[in-house]
Amino acid sequence: MTVKVAEEWLNACAGCEISVVDMGERLLDVLKLVRFVHIPVLMDHKHLGQLGNGHHIELPEADVGILTGGIKNEEHLEVALEMRKKCKTIVAMGTCATHGGIPALSNTYHNQEILDRYYSTETTDPVSSYPGEGIPALLDRCYALDEKIRVDVYLPGCAPHPDLVFAALAALATGTELKLPDKSVCNECPTFRQGKGQLSQMRRFLQAPFYKAPDEPLDQMRCLLEQGLLCMGPVTRGGCGGNKITPRCIAARVPCRGCHGPVQQDGNQLLDMLNALASNGIDIQSLPEYTSLSRFSGAHGILSPKGK
C-alpha cells in the first residue's frame, strides 16, 4: 500500500525542504513507497483551491503530514490545524518545528519592537504605517509545533541531515519505528578530552581552534570546549552527521552551535549548558555569547522579552 504524504512549511526558511531534495537519487526510492499529495517545494498546490478562490485553507488527506517551521502568525496556525485534521501522523521536521529554531530568537522581543526594528531602521526609509491589511496577524510569540497541535514524531536538525530525512520517510512508509540518536553530540565527537576541570575561560570564536595541520585527524585535535570555545555539544542531541556519524561542525573544526536542540525533547539547552559550565568553574557572566545558548530552542517559554 502506498503511503500518502503531505508536507507544509510554516515559520521556516525552506532549508528543511532542501534536505528533502538533497536525498538525491534516494528520493526515487522513497517515491516507490510514498505518494506526495501536497508538498510546495516539489509541486504546485494552492492553499485556497487551485484557482485561489477559496476562503479557507484546504489540504488533502494524508497518512503522514510533515511540517517544518514553528508557528508565529495566524496563517501558520491555520495550516498546522488543517494538517492535524487531515493527517493521521504528524512529523515535526527541523528544529524550528521541534523547538522554535532560529526564528524563536524573536521571542526576546515584543512584536512592536520587531516591527519597529524591521520597518523603521535607520538604514531604510521610514514608513508611515506598517503593513496590515491582508497580512496574517502575528501571534504573541513564536511557538514550537507541539505547543499548538499534537505531534507524533520529532525530527530535529537545522536542517536535518538528508540521511535522517530518508530514514524517517522509510520508517514511516514501512511502519517501522524511527530510532533517533538519544545521546549528545559529544558522544559522537572524535576529538580527545582531558576531562573535567580542564576548562578555564571561554573566548569568542574569532580564531581557528588549535590543531597542528589541516589534515590532522580529528581524534588528535583537543575538544573545542576544552580549548575555550563555546561548543554546545554536551547539551545537544546527536545525529547531525547522518550515516557518517561525525558531527558536521566538528568535522569542519567548528564548535557545535546546538542546532539539533536539547538531547531530550523537553530539555533546556540554556540551563543545561550554564550548569555544565558553572560546574567546571566558569563564571557565566564572562560568557561571550550568553543569550545564544538557546539560539535554536527558544520556544516552549524558554526565551521571553526582557522584563516580561
Ligand code: SF4
Ligand atoms: S530548522 Fe533550520 S533549515 Fe529548517 S526551516 Fe528552520 S531554520 Fe530552516
Ligand code: SF4
Ligand atoms: S564539547 Fe564539542 S568538541 Fe568537545 S567533545 Fe563535545 S562536541 Fe566535541
Ligand code: SF4
Ligand atoms: S555539530 Fe551541532 S550545530 Fe553543527 S550540525 Fe551538528 S548539532 Fe548542528
